[in-house]
Amino acid sequence: MFFTYLRRELRRRRKQAIVVALGLGLGIGLVVTMSAMANGVRDAQGSVLRSLYGVATDVTITTEAEQGEGGEARFGLNPGDEGQQGEEFTRDRLLAQPGLGTMSDDDVETVSEISGVDSVSGGLALTSIRLEGTFAEPPETFDPEEAPTVAPVDISTFSIAGVDVTSADVGPVTSSQIVDGRFFADDETDADVAIIDANYAEQEDLDIGSTIEIGGTDFEVIGISEAPAGGDAVNVAIPIDRARDLANLDHDAVNRIYVKATSSSEISAAKAAIQDALPDATVTTADDLAAQVTGSLSAASNLAGDLGRWLSVVALVAAFVVASLLTMSAVGRRVREFGTLKALGWRSRRVVGQVMGESLAIGLIGGLIGIGLGLTGSWLVEAFFPSLEATSGLTGGAFAGPDGPGGLTDALSNTVSVPLHAGVSPTLAALAIGLAVLGGLVAGSFGGWRAARLQPAEALRRVE
Amino acid sequence: MYELRKVTKTFRKDRGTVTALRDVDLEIDEGDFLVIQGPTGQGKSTLLQLLGALDRPTSGEVRFEGNDLGVMRESQLTGLRARSFGFVFQGFNLISTLSAQENVETALAPLRVSTPERRERAIHALADVGLAERARHLPSELSGGEQQRVAIARALVREPRVILADEPTGNLDERTRDEIFELLEGLWARRGQTVVVVTHDSKLARRSPRTAWIHDGALTMFEGRNRSPANASDGTAPQIPPAPTREEVAIMPDE
Numbered sequence: 001m002f003f004t005y006l007r008r009e010l011r012r013r014r015k016q017a018i019v020v021a022l023g024l025g026l027g028i029g030l031v032v033t034m035s036a037m038a039n040g041v042r043d044a045q046g047s048v049l050r051s052l053y054g055v056a057t058d059v060t061i062t063t064e065a066e067q068g069e070g071g072e073a074r075f076g077l078n079p080g081d082e083g084q085q086g087e088e089f090t091r092d093r094l095l096a097q098p099g100l101g102t103m104s105d106d107d108v109e110t111v112s113e114i115s116g117v118d119s120v121s122g123g124l125a126l127t128s129i130r131l132e133g134t135f136a137e138p139p140e141t142f143d144p145e146e147a148p149t150v151a152p153v154d155i156s157t158f159s160i161a162g163v164d165v166t167s168a169d170v171g172p173v174t175s176s177q178i179v180d181g182r183f184f185a186d187d188e189t190d191a192d193v194a195i196i197d198a199n200y201a202e203q204e205d206l207d208i209g210s211t212i213e214i215g216g217t218d219f220e221v222i223g224i225s226e227a228p229a230g231g232d233a234v235n236v237a238i239p240i241d242r243a244r245d246l247a248n249l250d251h252d253a254v255n256r257i258y259v260k261a262t263s264s265s266e267i268s269a270a271k272a273a274i275q276d277a278l279p280d281a282t283v284t285t286a287d288d289l290a291a292q293v294t295g296s297l298s299a300a301s302n303l304a305g306d307l308g309r310w311l312s313v314v315a316l317v318a319a320f321v322v323a324s325l326l327t328m329s330a331v332g333r334r335v336r337e338f339g340t341l342k343a344l345g346w347r348s349r350r351v352v353g354q355v356m357g358e359s360l361a362i363g364l365i366g367g368l369i370g371i372g373l374g375l376t377g378s379w380l381v382e383a384f385f386p387s388l389e390a391t392s393g394l395t396g397g398a399f400a401g402p403d404g405p406g407g408l409t410d411a412l413s414n415t416v417s418v419p420l421h422a423g424v425s426p427t428l429a430a431l432a433i434g435l436a437v438l439g440g441l442v443a444g445s446f447g448g449w450r451a452a453r454l455q456p457a458e459a460l461r462r463v464e
Numbered sequence: 465m466y467e468l469r470k471v472t473k474t475f476r477k478d479r480g481t482v483t484a485l486r487d488v489d490l491e492i493d494e495g496d497f498l499v500i501q502g503p504t505g506q507g508k509s510t511l512l513q514l515l516g517a518l519d520r521p522t523s524g525e526v527r528f529e530g531n532d533l534g535v536m537r538e539s540q541l542t543g544l545r546a547r548s549f550g551f552v553f554q555g556f557n558l559i560s561t562l563s564a565q566e567n568v569e570t571a572l573a574p575l576r577v578s579t580p581e582r583r584e585r586a587i588h589a590l591a592d593v594g595l596a597e598r599a600r601h602l603p604s605e606l607s608g609g610e611q612q613r614v615a616i617a618r619a620l621v622r623e624p625r626v627i628l629a630d631e632p633t634g635n636l637d638e639r640t641r642d643e644i645f646e647l648l649e650g651l652w653a654r655r656g657q658t659v660v661v662v663t664h665d666s667k668l669a670r671r672s673p674r675t676a677w678i679h680d681g682a683l684t685m686f687e688g689r690n691r692s693p694a695n696a697s698d699g700t701a702p703q704i705p706p707a708p709t710r711e712e713v714a715i716m717p718d719e
Contacts, residue, residue: 001566001573001582008561340557343518344618345546345574347539457519460553461509 006357013330020323020362024439025369027319028432031312032374032424035431037381038309040422057170058267060284061111061257061274063101086137090130092215094160094247096255097125105252107278111259114273116266121171122254124162124243125234128214131155158200158235160214162243162254165189170260173225173237181208181223189241194219198226200235212236215246316435319366320442327359327447338451339459348452355451356444363440370432371424378422385422465625465658466492466515471524472681473510484510486681488524492660494625497652499672500662500683507681508662509630515660516549516628517541546574550619552648554631556611558603564590564614565599571618589621590614593647609640616647620655627651629661633668645671 010017096102108122133153161172165184168175173195175183184193194214196206201224204212211218219238244251259274261267267285275283331338338351468490475482484507492498492515500508513519514526517533526533528548533541550571558567568586577585590599593613603611612632619627629648633641645661645668652659661672669675677684 001569001579004566005559005562005570012561336555336557337559340551340553340559341570342542343516343545343551344571345542346570347542347574350574455519457513460513460518460557 002354002357005354006361009358010361016326016330017362017365020326020443021366021369023319023322024363024366024436025373027312027316028367028370028435028439029373029377030315031435032370032428032432033377033381033422034309034312035428036374036378036422036424037385039425039428040378040381043421057258058261058264058285059259059271059274061103061107061259061278061281062255062284063103063278063281065096065099065101085135088132088134090132092213093129094126094215094243095129096247096249097127097159100125100255102249102253102255103257103278103281104250105254107281108254108257110277111257111274114270114277116262116270116273118260118262119167119170120260121164121167121258122240123164123172123256123258124160124240124247124249124254125172125256126160126162126243126247127157128160128236129155129157160243161234161237162240163195163237165239167258171258172234172256177225177227178223179226181221183223184239189239191239192217192219192242193222193239195223195225195237196221197235198224214238217242217246316439320439323359323362323366323439323443324446327355327443328450331355331447331450334451335454335459335462338454339456339462342454342456343460348454351454352448352452355447356441359444359447360437360440363436363438363443364433366439367433367436370436371429374428374432375424378424381422465494465496465529466490467525467527468514469525469527471511471514471521471526473507473514473519474522483681485514485521485678485683488681488683490676490683490685492658494658495656496674497649497659497672498661498674498676499669500660500676500678501666501669502664502678504664506678508664508678511678511683512628512630512660512662515626516551517544542574547622548625550622550624550627552612552615552619552627552629552632554634556603556608556615556635558611558614558618560603563600563602564595564606564610564617567603567614568618568621571621575622585621586617589617592620592651593617607640608636609643612636612640612644613647616644616651620651623655624657626658626660629659631663632661633663633665641665641668 103122105122108120111117112120131153163171163173163184165188166186168183173183178195179198181195183195184191194212196204196212201207201221206212206221208221208224210221212221213219214236219236219242225237240254241251243249244253259270261270271283271285275281341351342348468488471485471488471490472483473485475484488511490511500511502508510519514521514533515528517528517536520526520534524534528544533544536544558564559570562570565583565586568589569582572582572585587596587599590596590613593616595610595613595617598606598610598614603614606614612635616627616629616632619629627648632648633644636644648659648661649671651657661668663669675686677686
């Protein structure tokens with residue numbers, strides 16, 4: 001009886017049911033799309049943070065570079081003698097990552113003793129700049145009218161991380177990132193071995209056993225690492241002592257300290273303790289980094305987070321209100337019908353149940369429409385939303401050295417491009433159904449309340 | 465069965481009060497066929513609603529089998545309506561989306577009858593009113609007379625103690641009106657249920673063994689074969705000719 005009555009009633013009020021279901025579906029679809037987008041953005045943000053930050057790292061410690069720190073990026077391009085004119089040349093220079101000041105192993109030791117710190121690793125973030133070209137040849141005949149020629153020079157850069165080979169679980173590259181070959185052995189502190197990022201290896205056609213020249217020294221590739229999804233990882237990782245040698249830095253120098261906390265709840269306390277222990281250092285957690293990420297990812301995050309949330313809430317509330325008003329209006333038109341049922345001995349609870357059931361059924365149809373619209377919406381977002389770009393405000397910036405070559409800043413900034421995957425998960429589908437049920441219950445409870453208050457005699461007196 | 469003492473019912477209307485019934489005394493025995501007659505708006509339907517536990521009196525007592533309906537809880541009244549009363553309305557009050565059979569089944573829904581039994585009883589009730597073949601038709605596919613037959617089947621299906629019919633022929637043409645009234649009379653004669661019919665139709669009232677006249681909220685009874693006013697006090701009640709007895713109705717040929 002319940003379902004027969006419900007089905008026939010919905011068929012009779014088909015147009016109204018469609019309007020209410022569409023309204024609810026639209027609101028729910030918007031919520032699903034925005035939530036899918038927000039999840040996608042959050043995943044993308046996670047990928048970006050992992051790539052900008054380092055896997056398994058909870059806290060990163062850096063210091064700001066002082067005036068003149070970082071060394072001069074000066075290259076001599078004159079041939080050693082006349083005989084070298086017209087010959088090819090290369091010039092390598094390793095620089096500490098711009099903007100980062102130098103700390104020491106003592107600081108690493110200090111941090112390792114802080115409560116809440118599980119493991120610590122000192123790292124060196126370096127940039128290799130290579131100039132390749134041909135020494136200029138003097139013209140055969142001197143013509144004062146002719147402009148002087150300058151030898152063409154190719155500039156290539158790649159990032160290098162000095163890794164504490166004894167720390168496999170925290171640092172710029174960790175053993176969990178190795179997809180081919182192996183991580184550094186504990187006794188390779190001074191070995192000419194390197195781990196190459198998979199993308200960079202492909203770009204430079206490198207493989208396990210290949211050699212890569214860094215600062216004039218050949219390093220053997222022993223492992224290929226993969227950056228977290230979409231990440232712009234360190235191109236080459238080498239033992240930290242070799243990195244210090246090549247960059248002419250002290251043998252205890254580090255410019256990044258990577259910290260893993262004992263648990264996520266300890267991160268903020270550990271951060272405060274580290275800040276106390278190293279007052280001049282910049283102590284950054286993943287949350288801090290997230291706040292400093294700029295670019296379209298940040299804009300999308302704000303869009304999905306704020307505008308999307310409010311838009312969804314407004315659409316949903318509007319849908320609920322419309323559904324409630326239409327349900328109440330429908331009950332108003334069925335006063336005599338409900339009065340008759342009460343005269344037949346139907347309890348108010350049963351009449352209210354009928355109204356609620358109808359409303360719930362419309363809500364569920366709205367929920368299915370909402371999931372459909374949400375899937376379409378998230379598909380459209382994936383299809384037409386451009387890849388998200390994020391730039392970390394911590395690591396981008398100009399060279400610290402006074403003679404830093406202009407035009408390289410962009411190449412060195414940490415900008416990451418991540419495609420947005422706004423998938424509708426089972427959880428989101430459940431959320432849609434939950435909202436549909438809620439919408440149905442809200443609308444039905446208004447209608448039901450009105451139906452429950454009907455006095456049968458009064459309802460039967462009503463002229464329709 | 466029914467005992468009404470000094471029943472008054474007033475309604476608030478705009479800023480004033482309207483008295484629909486005033487000091488009504490009435491007794492209805494089990495198996496009575498009572499027609500309540502009177503002009504429109506004089507309190508007939510209000511009296512029927514009080515008899516059907518759809519409303520409570522403003523003052524006085526409406527006793528059904530000794531129980532004062534005016535003081536019973538709403539849930540008790542609902543149960544009473546489900547078990548003891550069958551209503552027939554002027555406008556039929558069928559649910560337009562349900563078939564004739566399903567409409568009849570709505571009366572059994574509160575009684576927790578199993579679905580197969582519910583269907584069987586509904587079909588049986590429709591057969592009783594001559595509509596077995598039309599069980600699957602929607603109200604819109606039935607004539608006015610057929611719709612009222614469905615409504616009567618709905619009232620009869622749970623075999624109530626009392627059938628309360630409010631202007632059951634009010635929306636019907638003359639021929640159908642007679643058919644419906646004969647149907648009610650026939651059912652009364654065969655089943656022995658108490659039937660109370662409200663109508664403003666004098667022709668129908670003349671066919672009833674017992675008639676009450678309501679004017680301006682006051683009730684006058686006409687009892688017995690000679691239909692002399694039993695308690696007329698102001699001379700407003702009409703003289704009504706003799707009416708057939710239950711036995712006479714039972715042997716009347718179908719037209």
